[in-house]
Amino acid sequence: MQRLPFEAEMDMFRDAARQFFQKEIRPHSERWREANIVDREAFLKAGEQGYLCMWADEQYGGLGLKDFRYEQILIEENTFHGDPGYFITLHSRLVAPYIEHFGTDEQKERFLPKLISGESIIAIAMTEPDAGSDLAGMKSRAVESGEDWVLNGSKTYISNGINADVIIVAAKTHANNPHGITLFLVERGMEGFERGRNLKKMGMKSQDTAELFFENVRIPKKNVLGQVHGGFYHLMQGLAEERLIAACGNIAAAQHALRITREFVKERKVFGEPLSRMQNTRFVLAALDAEIDMAQCYVDRCVQVHNEGKLNSVDAARAKLLTSEINGRMVDAGVQLHGGAGYMEEYEICRLYQDERVHRILAGTSEIMKEIIARDILD
Ligand SMILES: Cc1cc2nc3c(=O)[nH]c(=O)nc-3n(C[C@H](O)[C@H](O)[C@H](O)COP(=O)(O)OP(=O)(O)OC[C@H]3O[C@@H](n4cnc5c(N)ncnc54)[C@H](O)[C@@H]3O)c2cc1C
Structure with a gap:
């Protein structure tokens, strides 16, 4: 199915992004993987x-591009x-x-x-060893002390956790309300x-x-982001976009895995004929092609609605x-159809299989997504 149209300037943007990722990123991939950091x-x-925070106003150095399709293109070309x-x-x-949404002018x-x-570089730290899906269970705590807040606690699984210069950290601040974050x-x-x-x-x-560990960290009040005790609701407000970003990446990865696997099965011969001729x-x-195509349509429509x-x-x-x-089914089938090659890191499908597994966990697990949908259709 033809995708919803991208405008001519977006096609040009895609070409430039592709060249950027091919020239500036892919050649370093192997070294970064070994170092576990970019x-x-x-x-x-x-x-x-101009690829960072493209939505930001020009007064801060941004491009003022509010159309989410630009981000979608970057996600796809990176994939x-x-x-x-x-x-x-x-x-x-x-x-x-x-x-942008909750900061003061001074913070912006x-x-x-x-x-x-x-x-x-920025990161966000919500998850703790004992609190992931259930954020209300977090133990990190901050108390007011004069002109500061004093933060104690720990976070884990934080992306950009080493590289980050600034980290948005969620902590309990209300003694009685578990959502007082x-x-x-x-x-x-x-x-x-x-x-x-x-x-x-x-x-x-x-x-x-x-x-990440925080021991009596004194945080000046000018570094409180948004409403005191309002953090839980601020986090909830970003979730639809976060899940859309995940969906754009997932479907791009599935498209990529399908493409790689298609090329492989056409080349690979088994019992005297190309693997692509076997009914299985x-x-x-x-x-999988039918599923991916339908899901891409749904994602593109979500992008349109989000815009x-x-x-x-x-x-x-x-x-x-x-x-x-x-995506999970596609990379799994891709490995299977590659045979032993699918288990070898030098084949891209092997890496995709490793890389993509996390997406049923990150940004809300599949079970949490089902809960959200079930509440909507059943309660
Ligand atoms: C690579 C990676 C990067 C990450 N980056 C970040 C980051 O930058 N910042 C950050 O804050 N966090 C980050 N996380 C954490 C991530 O958001 C959590 O791992 C995720 O939310 C799941 O939480 P958990 O690990 O505590 O699992 P749990 O919540 O303990 O889940 C365990 C299992 O229980 C299931 N489960 C939980 N609740 C229910 C329910 N109500 N009904 C049915 N089943 C349920 C889950 O679906 C899962 O299968 C990252 C994680 C990974 C793996």
């Missing part, structure tokens, strides 16, 4: 191209030609918008220009803020995913659930 310079390079651990969308579109002026240029802008070098291990992962190996190959890939400001959390959950599950 070079900070790669953020500066994206900043020079096809870049590196999944170099996930600038996390910095640009998942985390930095909290400053202080943080946005460097986030847009790539001089500064506040967001704090914790900056590199604050006393009592330590980074733990850069965690070894199954996939997305080039992204730094870290533990044909049926498996035909069924109108009307994407609701249930439709975003549907998109995230569907695309992550299809």
